[in-house]
Amino acid sequence: MTNNSRPKTTQIFSASDVKHGLSLFMDREIRTVEGLIIERDGKFYIKCQIKDKYKVAKPEEIVRQLWVYRLLNEYNYPKERIDVERVVYFGSRDSGLADVVVLQEDLSHPYIIFEVKRPQRTAGLEQLKSYCNAEGAPIGVWSNGNEMIRLHREEPNIFVEVPRIPKVTETLRDILTERWTLRWLEEHDELKQGKTTLKKILLDLEELVLGNAGVDPFEEIFKLIYAKLYDEWRGINAPSYKLEFFVGDRSTEQVKRAITNLLEGAKREWQGVFEPTDKIELRNDHLKVCVSFLEKIKLFNSNLRIIDEAFEYLIPQVSKKREGQFFTPRPVEDMIVEMLNPKADEFIIDPACGSAGFLLHSVMWVAGGMISGKPLPENARNFAQNKIYGIDFAKKAVKIAKAINLIVGDGKSHVYKDNSLAPHTWEDETKSGLRGRLLRFPNNPEKDRENQSKFLYFDFDVLMTNPPFAGTVKERDILRLYNLAERNGRWVNKIGRHILFLERSLQFTRPGGRMAIVLPQGLLNNTNAEYIRRFIIDEARILAVVGLHGNTFKPHTGTKTSVLFLQKYTDEEKEKIEQTRAKYEGEWEEFLRGLKEKYQNIAWNSSVDDEEIPEELNSFLENYFESREEIEELLEDVVESGETEETEEENRGRKPLAVLVQEKSELDDALREKEEELESANATRKAELKKEIKTLQSKINKLTKEISQRTLAGQISLVLSEERITEAFKKYWLDGKVMQEMDYPIFFAVNEKPVKDESGEYRYKKNPDGSFVLDEHGHPIIDHDLDEIAEAFIKFAKEQGFDFWRQ
Template sequence: MNIEDILNGSKYNLTQFSQESITSLLERVIEKNNKGKPALYVECLIRKKLIMLKPEEIVRQLYIDKLNKQYGYPLNRMAVEYVVSFGREKKKADIVIFDKDRKTAPYIIVELKKPKLKDGKEQLKSYCNATGAPIGVWTNGEQISFYNRKDPNYFEDIPNIPSVDESLADILTERWTIDTLIQKDKLVQERKSLKDLILEMEDEVLANAGVDVFEEVFKLIFTKLFDELQSGRDKKRVLQFRNYGYTETELKEKIQNLFEQAKNKWEGIFGESTKIELTGSHLSVCVSSLQDVKLFNSNLDVIDDAFEYLMSKSQKGEKGQYFTPRYVIEMCVRMLNPTEDENMIDTAAGSCGFPIHTIFYVWKQILREKGIKQSNLFTSEEKPVECTDYVNEHIFAIDFDIKCVRVAKMLNLIAGDGKTNVLHLNTLDYERWDEVTKEEQWTDTYNEGWKKLKKLRSIKNSNQFFNFDILMANPPFAGDIKESKMISCYELGKNAKGKMQSKVGRDILFIERNLNFLKPGGRMAVVLPQGRFNNSGDKYIRDYIAKHCRILAVVGLHGNVFKPHTGTKTSVLFVQKWDNELCPYKEDYPIFFATMQEPSKDNSGEKIYVTKDGKPVLDTHGHLIVKHDLYNHDGLTQDGIAEAFIEFAKKEKLSFF
């Protein structure tokens, strides 16, 4: 029997602790019988008696050791199972550190019994309120949170607890630069996600603040990205998106001022008169939740998860719109192998995952040629002019949902250093584009990108056909198009017998529309419901595709990939349009088929991560790696479907490999 056996199946983990600390605990463990069964025991550092090891006790002993050795608190200032009275009811706090001057007054309380943050935080608040302790810590050995009790209803997130010779003021008055933020990033140090933090903020204040949660969180993320960008380019600059002990009024003024600067830098996302609507006290809670998180130089999953949650909350996925997981996007980009001189578009852009990963992929090529090291990450570093030119001239995105467009525009503006070709249009209803694009408000925001898109039309003054080299998209599946005027614009508006239909699946029209965006020899990756590949009634759609292009590959995605939003089974279709030079017509040719074996998410839609010897494997930036078999993650995982396709493509002498 060992410690892993005890932890197995519990919500506790040991990633917060050093290997040295864990080894030290293991050396003290003894095995003895408990009711005829073997059990592990250790002498408690504080109680000085043998205690049977359960998951919570393992974490408690390691955390006592950390408080003693790392923070310097003497064991005689600590107590475990400290009795807290709630009228007649009595509960026991897991670890208490007493005030150095008032020897019986709790100063820091640590909660371990509730391994879920929400439950643990509630328990911790009740202990701090009952004892007057100003500082609380919750941990399950993997995640950790530190709080300063301001008043019974407000616990502020703090970056750490003071060590034995520091005061709380020392922790809070430190001025942070970007390097401090990198070093103390909560996403890495505490294994939190941005979505977790938004959920906490909702519990604390947003749900009752009487504001549009999406809009207010969007403003804060937008402002924080601007602050990090400024400091990323001037390492000595002090970060402004922080509460350095300001009053609520002072803080609101400072954050509003920063928001105004961000709006000036990245125009067209918020109106000129838009203000932060949160009250000073609500804003103060939100700033303290977000200030220790680094949004730049973290993989875009961080921002995706947050916006996917906010979007699904405000729209309930009614249009069948779900953000495509980054690992599916990355596989598509690797398999289509875009280059610096090719034009790429996403016609159902969502948060712009396909365009941004295409940008990263091509940037790597540009930087490799220039001998500059660059990771595939969202970065605030200044880029060579070739990189920003590529974003400004070759990358396009369209979406009909204004919230998606604004998120996509923000991410693309940052990648393109202030310029972008993200457009708010209904991709399928191209006959009405000329009306929309004449509206003054639309023109003010999107005209630069629209002028560039028009240059890629293959017939002058027609919005039906374009000359794109690459298209990648995950069009919405839900709902049928019932407008006869729109349906009549499409060949696939007719059924197998050639009769015009009264309603057509949205994704069916997207197939034809997307192919019309491609020039001859152009290539496409599109996510489709599995039924389109095997329903007998959809044979006419498959025939249409085969007539217009070579089917390169079909990759079946696991049913959990789009959970928790939908369990619809999907596949990615890869095609290349017939062309005498790049893709000469063939009657018969091999097709690459593959099916994802690793689910990547559990049945409830939570991501599954790569582990080794029971510990999570982290990438070079300290981020967890999702467990999938779509491609090799920087040499840390096995080759996957993308690598197998690349071999196939080279063997078949496909034009883009």
């Protein structure tokens, strides 16, 4: 006999392999069924309320008995109308056992069939539909104890969801003919208490109709959600309005007519998302199924996160991986908005806006609360209509962003479909919409005219973005717009898209403006990204770095990311930095003279003690040159073998250093032979030899430079002899002096409580009994520590006197 004092159900359901749950049931129901469980010989058994026999108390059996209890006590069906493990015959084929069956009043024919043994939706729904078809049952219910799907079998193989299970005193028609107001929908919203999610509903629809409907699931679900938002919006603005987005007892044609009317109303009210000719392409019977599943959820909730989850699911996985475009979890957006504290009179932009989460949360921040579909406070309404801007290159993401933006902004939107990195390719609509936000240069007419033409620099107060991580930019016309695409005086062949987004974000932000950008963590840590960090420090003050948990963007990617918060220097701060540089000019000249004296006879193959190299020079060499190789070992290889094999470097299009050294040695020998021949040659031959010697010398010089770039001594000689590289080192050295003088505190934090679990599902706060902790709107609260990080930063910002958090 065990002495475990925990409730028996808690012990049974705590095993890691349990797929069923209890969240659909109330505490009093669970306590009552708990009383049916006994322990015998170290095992738990539960008494069946119908057959009055004990069975092994497996999780699925407990869920079955909970449903039996509810049927008996809430729905008031008499015991004789309920059967368990009832045999279902499939014609001449084999039979199956239906878990729970509610019989018609004739006590012979099934009325409601329950499937609780199969916890996975796909297998459970298929089994349930086959039972309903075999027995002609009009209602089927699938449940694993955490979730529930109620299906009405209208005719063979056509199932729609019904809003609730009828009680013994109700007919199915009573359920189907109910009309709802928005208040009723709020009270019965199935997204409350964590009963389901929009994403799960879409999984069900994909299984039932979307998988083989022959339409673009994104486009059709988007139309339905747009129509439903309009239906709810009408209910918000007219409390007595009866919702039209429902199935009830209407025919497929009536449902199609009602939803088409809603979509047309939405298109008139919120123009600019659909073409006038766009219409619902779903077949009537498929449309009816979709509406039946969506009718009992309320989309206008505290932050519209559910819509994000739905569209993130609908956008094909392959494009997400290719483009590296992942929706930012709303708690991350909340944290960033709270830390940057956008004001009602400030202009905001997200140049990779996706579904416009940052923009939406900025509106919520200014409004002081949730977005419910009701008119916003005047300052927030003006902010939503005139101050928030978004750009994204993904058509579907822009469609979502535009729709939400139009609804929140009461019919106005500044969201554009274009590539933020390539302003020379922008559509006229984008240029027209953003022209008013171009930064002006009154003291530099030529730069001002150029900017009006090229759309490079903007006047936004706040920027928040999560740019695409994947992919590189190779187009020369784009690369030439960015300083970060230039390395060692020449344009790179390609560069990570997110790196250019960092510089582009600074271009969008006005002097003194602030920004936050989500970046791969390596960009802030890796040695080979030093030049990027130097660029950042040249352009802006680092306010904060927040490391996000590795689960943040799962299931799409486990890339570790950080949020970088910057405040762009004002013109006055830039001037102060230049003054600091000027102050150290003399010290630089002295430092350079010392280096030239120390290394006056250095050549690419000289022996150098790396411990004696000044720290600033060594750091610059590691940052400026691609790599460094040990010349002594390479020379030994050449001497010993006399030849070299093809290596990985050759495969990359770069000759191994040993090959270059060998080639130079052969050219040196050839040059010596020519010079010796020159001494005794006749006049005609001398002229030819001089040309040949000049050509050889040119080749040797070019090879010497190429070799020097890859040896320690050679790199030092180039720094001291090549004017361009000397200037780059000077800037690097002076940057170091500026950083020493600035030496300001930076806020660092790490997100230790992830918003998602390993599988990419949100983690919710739970009560001691295992139920979800709910917010004031009845929705489960995500469990994370990002709010605490934001609060800690705000305290830090006020202590530092940041102007956007000044008390």
